[in-house]
Amino acid sequence: MPVTLDSLGDLAALGFDDIIDVRSPAEFAEDHVPGAINLPVLDNEERDRVGTIYKQDSPFKARKIGAALVARNAARHLEEVLIDRPGGWRPLVYCWRGGQRSGSFATILTQVGWRAETLVGGYKTYRGLVVKALYDRPVASPVIVLGGNTGSAKTAILQALAQRGHQVIDLEGLANHRGSLFGSMGVQPQQKGFETALAAALARLDPSRPVVVEAESSKVGECRLPSRLWAAMTQAPRVVLGVPLAARAEYLTRAYADLVGDPARTRAVVEQLRPAHPAERIGAWLALVDAADWQALAEDLMRHHYDPRYGKHRDRIDVRQIAVPGDSLDDAGLAALTTQVEKAMSGLLS
Numbered sequence: 001m002p003v004t005l006d007s008l009g010d011l012a013a014l015g016f017d018d019i020i021d022v023r024s025p026a027e028f029a030e031d032h033v034p035g036a037i038n039l040p041v042l043d044n045e046e047r048d049r050v051g052t053i054y055k056q057d058s059p060f061k062a063r064k065i066g067a068a069l070v071a072r073n074a075a076r077h078l079e080e081v082l083i084d085r086p087g088g089w090r091p092l093v094y095c096w097r098g099g100q101r102s103g104s105f106a107t108i109l110t111q112v113g114w115r116a117e118t119l120v121g122g123y124k125t126y127r128g129l130v131v132k133a134l135y136d137r138p139v140a141s142p143v144i145v146l147g148g149n150t151g152s153a154k155t156a157i158l159q160a161l162a163q164r165g166h167q168v169i170d171l172e173g174l175a176n177h178r179g180s181l182f183g184s185m186g187v188q189p190q191q192k193g194f195e196t197a198l199a200a201a202l203a204r205l206d207p208s209r210p211v212v213v214e215a216e217s218s219k220v221g222e223c224r225l226p227s228r229l230w231a232a233m234t235q236a237p238r239v240v241l242g243v244p245l246a247a248r249a250e251y252l253t254r255a256y257a258d259l260v261g262d263p264a265r266t267r268a269v270v271e272q273l274r275p276a277h278p279a280e281r282i283g284a285w286l287a288l289v290d291a292a293d294w295q296a297l298a299e300d301l302m303r304h305h306y307d308p309r310y311g312k313h314r315d316r317i318d319v320r321q322i323a324v325p326g327d328s329l330d331d332a333g334l335a336a337l338t339t340q341v342e343k344a345m346s347g348l349l350s
Helices: 010-014 024-032 044-056 060-080 100-112 120-136 154-163 171-175 191-203 226-236 244-253 261-269 279-290 295-317 329-348
Strands: 020-021 091-094 141-146 165-171 211-213 239-241 319-325
Touching: 010 165, 010 244, 024 244, 044 060, 044 261, 060 100, 091 100, 091 120, 120 191, 141 226, 141 329, 154 165, 154 211, 154 329, 165 191, 165 279, 171 211, 171 239, 261 279, 319 329
Parallel strands: 020 091, 141 211, 141 239, 165 211, 239 319
Antiparallel strands: none
16 A cells, blocks of 8 residues: 655654665665665666666567566565565565556565555655755754864764753764864765755654754765754854863864874875965974874864864854853763753753
8 A cells, every 4th residue: 555655754653664765776875765775676787777778769678678677686685685574564665756666566575465565756755855844944943053162072962962861963973974174984975865864853853842953064074954954053042162272182082083093094184274274384284193193283283273263153153152161071071061061051041
């Protein structure tokens, strides 16, 4: 039986055992319904081949070849990934839009005895709900921004707030990037994938309670923030962390252990700063990399690069702000700072 979605929250309420995306791996990699598994009935090459035959030769021939490929791939999925699914298994199957791929696979699953259902409009319908949630509607929950200079442990405090029951959205986690030139954490999601994850996070919020987000620019790495969320963040009240430079530098050497362990990568990132700084300063930073003096490097980068830029940005912001000072970013210091942030949040909302 086809399932129609009216909102992003509908899917979780329907309680399917699995969500199966039968599109090609390339389509799945660009974006997919959160939690879906990819069981393609046509791989990338097969999809291109069938599409070319459909356009250049014969739709009938394309459907015949496509049906054979779908049956062959479906058999493989039944013998491998789905071999242990029980008799009462209830999956939701979707493809791009038309339903031919999902309908074919769901029919096979139904013949086995499983309670397979398809999604009306496929991925395109879900994508439409994502776009509507992010670009057509304002953020439902009141937004509080957690700010502070680089190295103030904003992400760690955001995570601590979540553990204490506060609503948070970790934009850097969703984007798989720490938000600075040094912030790469590997492959980022494509823009559509980032938006899908963000829309799902927003859909889970209780609109009667505030949501805390970390201060970011309009892009986190290569992922762009939707205009509605960015506007809400620029207008939101802020809790601003004030942590001494030395404590921030010490914290960064721990938080960026991946860079500390990869001097060649760190050198390459420092080289990217050449257009913004004198050659002597770049040389000094590279010397600190060679000497493995990571704390001194972190201090000097913040003193001459990050702190001045944050200061200029902060001076342009005209919103209510509460400063929260902190002396240490060890475990005890982070716990104390988180408690102070909670008090400041209450003050902003009173």
